[in-house]
Amino acid sequence: MATEQDTAALKERIEEALRGTDVEKASAAIASVHPADRADLYERLEPELGEAFLALLSAEDAGELLGFLEEEVREAVAARMPRATLARVLDKTSHDVAVDVLRTLPPSDTARVLSAMVTAQEVTPLLGHEDESAGGLMTRGYVALHPEMTVHQAITFMRLRKPLADEAYYLYVLDAANHLQGVVNLRELMISEPETPIVEVMTKDAITVEPGTDQEEVARLIQHYRLRALPVVDENRVLKGIVTADDAMTVASEEATEDMYRMVGLLSDDSVFAPVVVSARRRLPWLAINLVTAFLAAAMVAVFEDTIAKAAALAVFMPVVAGQGGNSGIQSITIVVRGLALGEIQPEDARRVLAKEVSIGLVKGLLFGAVIGAAAWAWQGAPAWGLVVGLALMLNMFVAGFLGATIPLGLRALKLDPAIASGIFLTAFTDVLGFLFLLGLGALMIEQLK
Amino acid sequence: MATEQDTAALKERIEEALRGTDVEKASAAIASVHPADRADLYERLEPELGEAFLALLSAEDAGELLGFLEEEVREAVAARMPRATLARVLDKTSHDVAVDVLRTLPPSDTARVLSAMVTAQEVTPLLGHEDESAGGLMTRGYVALHPEMTVHQAITFMRLRKPLADEAYYLYVLDAANHLQGVVNLRELMISEPETPIVEVMTKDAITVEPGTDQEEVARLIQHYRLRALPVVDENRVLKGIVTADDAMTVASEEATEDMYRMVGLLSDDSVFAPVVVSARRRLPWLAINLVTAFLAAAMVAVFEDTIAKAAALAVFMPVVAGQGGNSGIQSITIVVRGLALGEIQPEDARRVLAKEVSIGLVKGLLFGAVIGAAAWAWQGAPAWGLVVGLALMLNMFVAGFLGATIPLGLRALKLDPAIASGIFLTAFTDVLGFLFLLGLGALMIEQLK
Numbered sequence: 001m002a003t004e005q006d007t008a009a010l011k012e013r014i015e016e017a018l019r020g021t022d023v024e025k026a027s028a029a030i031a032s033v034h035p036a037d038r039a040d041l042y043e044r045l046e047p048e049l050g051e052a053f054l055a056l057l058s059a060e061d062a063g064e065l066l067g068f069l070e071e072e073v074r075e076a077v078a079a080r081m082p083r084a085t086l087a088r089v090l091d092k093t094s095h096d097v098a099v100d101v102l103r104t105l106p107p108s109d110t111a112r113v114l115s116a117m118v119t120a121q122e123v124t125p126l127l128g129h130e131d132e133s134a135g136g137l138m139t140r141g142y143v144a145l146h147p148e149m150t151v152h153q154a155i156t157f158m159r160l161r162k163p164l165a166d167e168a169y170y171l172y173v174l175d176a177a178n179h180l181q182g183v184v185n186l187r188e189l190m191i192s193e194p195e196t197p198i199v200e201v202m203t204k205d206a207i208t209v210e211p212g213t214d215q216e217e218v219a220r221l222i223q224h225y226r227l228r229a230l231p232v233v234d235e236n237r238v239l240k241g242i243v244t245a246d247d248a249m250t251v252a253s254e255e256a257t258e259d260m261y262r263m264v265g266l267l268s269d270d271s272v273f274a275p276v277v278v279s280a281r282r283r284l285p286w287l288a289i290n291l292v293t294a295f296l297a298a299a300m301v302a303v304f305e306d307t308i309a310k311a312a313a314l315a316v317f318m319p320v321v322a323g324q325g326g327n328s329g330i331q332s333i334t335i336v337v338r339g340l341a342l343g344e345i346q347p348e349d350a351r352r353v354l355a356k357e358v359s360i361g362l363v364k365g366l367l368f369g370a371v372i373g374a375a376a377w378a379w380q381g382a383p384a385w386g387l388v389v390g391l392a393l394m395l396n397m398f399v400a401g402f403l404g405a406t407i408p409l410g411l412r413a414l415k416l417d418p419a420i421a422s423g424i425f426l427t428a429f430t431d432v433l434g435f436l437f438l439l440g441l442g443a444l445m446i447e448q449l450k
Numbered sequence: 451m452a453t454e455q456d457t458a459a460l461k462e463r464i465e466e467a468l469r470g471t472d473v474e475k476a477s478a479a480i481a482s483v484h485p486a487d488r489a490d491l492y493e494r495l496e497p498e499l500g501e502a503f504l505a506l507l508s509a510e511d512a513g514e515l516l517g518f519l520e521e522e523v524r525e526a527v528a529a530r531m532p533r534a535t536l537a538r539v540l541d542k543t544s545h546d547v548a549v550d551v552l553r554t555l556p557p558s559d560t561a562r563v564l565s566a567m568v569t570a571q572e573v574t575p576l577l578g579h580e581d582e583s584a585g586g587l588m589t590r591g592y593v594a595l596h597p598e599m600t601v602h603q604a605i606t607f608m609r610l611r612k613p614l615a616d617e618a619y620y621l622y623v624l625d626a627a628n629h630l631q632g633v634v635n636l637r638e639l640m641i642s643e644p645e646t647p648i649v650e651v652m653t654k655d656a657i658t659v660e661p662g663t664d665q666e667e668v669a670r671l672i673q674h675y676r677l678r679a680l681p682v683v684d685e686n687r688v689l690k691g692i693v694t695a696d697d698a699m700t701v702a703s704e705e706a707t708e709d710m711y712r713m714v715g716l717l718s719d720d721s722v723f724a725p726v727v728v729s730a731r732r733r734l735p736w737l738a739i740n741l742v743t744a745f746l747a748a749a750m751v752a753v754f755e756d757t758i759a760k761a762a763a764l765a766v767f768m769p770v771v772a773g774q775g776g777n778s779g780i781q782s783i784t785i786v787v788r789g790l791a792l793g794e795i796q797p798e799d800a801r802r803v804l805a806k807e808v809s810i811g812l813v814k815g816l817l818f819g820a821v822i823g824a825a826a827w828a829w830q831g832a833p834a835w836g837l838v839v840g841l842a843l844m845l846n847m848f849v850a851g852f853l854g855a856t857i858p859l860g861l862r863a864l865k866l867d868p869a870i871a872s873g874i875f876l877t878a879f880t881d882v883l884g885f886l887f888l889l890g891l892g893a894l895m896i897e898q899l900k
Contacts, residue, residue: 034657036675159641168637169619186636187618191609207484223703225486226696246676249699253673256706257788260713264780272789272803279806280813283781290777291818295825297769309762312755318768319747319881327740327874330714331733338707339722353722356729363730368741375745424777431769 011041018049027056035061039068051080059085063092066101072269075104083109087116094166095119095139096247099126126241134218134232135211137251138241142170142229145198147181152194154184170229170242173202180231180239182206208233211240215251220343222248259341262419263333265290286421293428297322300432304439311449313380314442317389320372321438325396325430328364330423332357332404337419340412350413354405361401369394384448392437400430461491468495468502477506485511489518501530509535513542516551522719525554533559537566544616545569545589546697549576576691584668584682585661587701588691592620592679595648597631602644604634620679620692623652630681630689632656658683661690665701670793672698709791712869713783715740736871743878747772750882754889761899763830764892767839770822771888775846775880778814780873782807782854787869790862800863804855811851819844834898842887850880 010033017026030053033041042053042065054077057065066074066089078086078101090098090113102110102123110127114120122140129135143163145154158168171184182202192201208231209218222230222245229242258268265286270279301308301318308315336353339345345353373390377383403426408418442449460483467476480503483491492503492515504527507515516524516539528536528551540548540563552560552573560577564570572590579585593613595604608618621634632652642651658681659668672680672695679692708718715736720729751758751768758765786803789795795803823840827833853876858868892899 034675155640162641163637166637168640186640187613187616190605190618190636190640191612223696223699225484245695245699246673249673249695249702252699252703253706253792256703256710257792260706260710260784260788263710264784265777266781266784270785272785272795272799272806276806276809276813280810283778283810283814284817287774287778287781287814287818291770291774291821294770294773297773298766301766301769302763305762305766308765309759312759312762312765313752315758315762315765315768316748316751316755318765319751319772319885320741320744322769323744323747323877323881324737324741327715327877328733328737330873331716331737334710334714334716335720335722338710342703342707345722349722356722356726359726360730360733363726364733364737367734368737371741423780427773427777431773435769 011044014041014053015046015049018052023056026052030056035064036068038065039070043070043073054081059088060092062089066090066093067097070271071100074101078104083112084116087113090123091118095123095126095141095241096137098123099129099136100131102127103131129211132215133211134209134213134215134230134243135240137215137218137243137247138211138232139244140241141167142172142242143167144172144174144178144239145184147173147175147199149198150194151189151192151196151198151201154189154198155194166244170244172231172239172242173198174239178238180206180208180233180237183231206231208237209243210234216255216341218243219248219251219255223252224343255341259337259417259419262417262421263337263423265421265424286424289421290424290428293424293431296428297431297435300435301439304435304443307439307443307446310446311442313385314388314439314449317372317376317392317438318435321389321392321396322427322431322434324368324372324393325400325434326427328361328397329400329404329426329430332361332401333408333422333426336405336408337422340408340418350409353409354402357401357405358398359401361398361404364401365394365397368397380449382448384445388441388445388449389438392434392441395437396430396434399433400426403429461494464491464503465496465499468499473506476502480506485514486518488515489520493520493523504531509538510542512539513547516540516543517547520721521550524551528554533562534566537563540573541568545573545576545591545691546587548573549579549586550581552577553581579661582665583661584659584663584665584680584693585690587665587668587693587697588661588682589694590691591617592622592692593617594622594624594628594689595634597623597625597649599648600644601639601642601646601648601651604639604648605644616694620694622681622689622692623648624689628688630656630658630683630687633681656681658687659693660684666705666791668693669698669701669705673702674793705791709787709867709869712867712871713787713873715871715874736874739871740874740878743874743881746878747881747885750885751889754885754893757889757893757896760896761892763835764838764889764899767822767826767842767888768885771839771842771846772881772884774818774822774843775850775884776877778811778847779850779854779876779880782811782851783858783872783876786855786858787872790858790868800859803859804852807851807855808848809851811848811854814851815844815847818847830899832898834895838891838895838899839888842884842891845887846880846884849883850876853879 014026014029017029030038042050045053054062069077090101102113105113114124117123126138143158169186171186173181173184175181182204183206184198184202188201207221207225209221211232218230227245229244231242232240234240261268261270267282270282369390372393373386376389377386407422407425411420412418464476464479467479480488492500495503504512519527540551552563555563564574567573576588593608619636621636623631623634625631632654633656634648634652638651657671657675661682668680677695679694681692682690684690711718711720717732720732819840822843823836826839827836857872857875861870862868
């Protein structure tokens, strides 16, 4: 099968075939591409060829394609598909993808498509859950076994039922009322003696989540316990669905992107290939907030305009004090935000984390304060310059360590995302306070600075 | 099984049991904890209790523990274990973990431990590979089937061999010289007719990598194609080992952390709970570089000291121009670094990405330049203030967009990590150039500013 290494060339061949009238040639070219790469290819195709591309796919292939497309593209594809076709395609895609698509349709269309779907009974109960929760990620694609079965009966049952591609890996033992009794490992099933009762093969104390559990937590649990799938149960331990490890991997990757984006004030739906106007509009709000904070810093400087007019060299040290403080604090924030996201920092660790970042801020502040202070003294020829600049830097780096830990820990304590524009808040503080320390000390010692 | 929700309480119970003499009570408490949580627990245990904890684990449990521990802790545990015990423990852990541990031992110890290991034959060939490559991640834990087998024979073979926990999921068809012929899905094996030849059930054109493939690429391929495992073959298609999806998930998460860390000049082995001195030493080098760049910015300001002495309000706008430029550029860098890491940006996209980020920089520059320019004019009462401040900000945001795309794309073109301290480089430029634009324009129009 052709993999992405060859797709640049393939893209041209397929585009050419789609432009021509040789349907078979185009179909053959598409068939030679892995479904994951088909999605990439479709996303990069000239828009007018997209329709022709879709028309050549079977319902199975189109269903698989939906699963690999970026969310926005998927929505656009679904919106343009005839409702009857869409119903057939959604029958062939995984439940969580079908649910995502159905949610984006106008309500009347959702009902129409659902009524034409063979899998409506499985998909409908999933529609009520939050998108970014365990409920929104789960699928009903698993095999339910009876506690009374033997290993042999379970294997025969599977051979007759012929579960879909992935389903066969997720085997759950449910009683008549769908209460989760245990999880069976396919390997155990294969290597156990045929007459062994299934209850002796299953793991009883499976780790589970509830439908409302946040998707970030779901991904973390799957990664932490290295699970293949995580069963989602209600408060009575009735199995509602499962979240699979590959979805967890996608979520973990999206959440990492989101954290990186949020720290610098980007919205999580921004992307490299969004149109300029869309991206610009998405980036403006936080930059506007940043402008306000920059005005605060400017206002702080304005307070000391007279001092600067008297000792203009103070302005020279402004970027040093503000910049070192900002970068130092951003390091602390990054460590803490990532530690929280990965679950390394638990609530009881807050005090320890704070103490550590403050200590590091102090160590760095003493060190860099001494260096910069000495440089300032040497350059300006008066010891007061060393004191003012060195002390200002030291104080600012100390504050940066304190805020670098406090901002994300505080946001988490308030049940907010610890990453939200925390970088922008932090640099606002290190700018404003850095200028206050530098120019304030400068004003106090103005006589010694001249 | 107790999960992490309960571990805070469990930790106390276990610490208490370890301090006492009731070995059975302590063993029972430890046995009730999931292996993943045992690792967390061990890492948080008071050091003097760690030895007692380890002494209570069987070789299997200790082997499993090693797989879940942080790399640094794992090394420390291995270093302290008697060599004979370590050999027994490594026999029970996955090959890639065993290899990682063996690599950290003094060479003479490696030989001694290996000679005592039952799995030495499987592990030794893995020792020669780069740690952060497919070769360093791979394990030989898979089931090798013959092309002449039938489905029934394959199942019987597995039932007799009783492969270890995970191995059973990874079935590869190899000829007599270990050339990879195809991959068999466990589900296909279960639902196919017993007399079907195995070659009819297998997938022939499996996606593979070579041992030297970088681990980031390995993780990306596993995620992109949603694989359970990725076979590693040499240039003759001889199967050398496999990389499993759970290892890929760990790698993807580590690489995301590394990118976040590197952008702000942190080393990837820094962590929340490293001792203050260790962390401080790790963070100093880049902050020292940052200090040099801050001096450059300061030097730029120093050039215009006379101008500032004449129009001190220029200093007020310094943080606005530098800060808006820096934050705007950091947004571009974050988008590009993440797009490169996720493989969304391919080499042929460089021009398009650059054009987009420059356009956004221009849009943002025009907008914010107009706002700030108007504010400066209004505050200082002379239109020249609006021109100087507005134009400086516009230019700086334009440059920020340009550099925000060029720095990571350029680092990637030079085969360097696009994230390496790119944030620190960028803000160096936006500071220096921002001050040049603002103070340079100010100097040119100094007569109109007074």
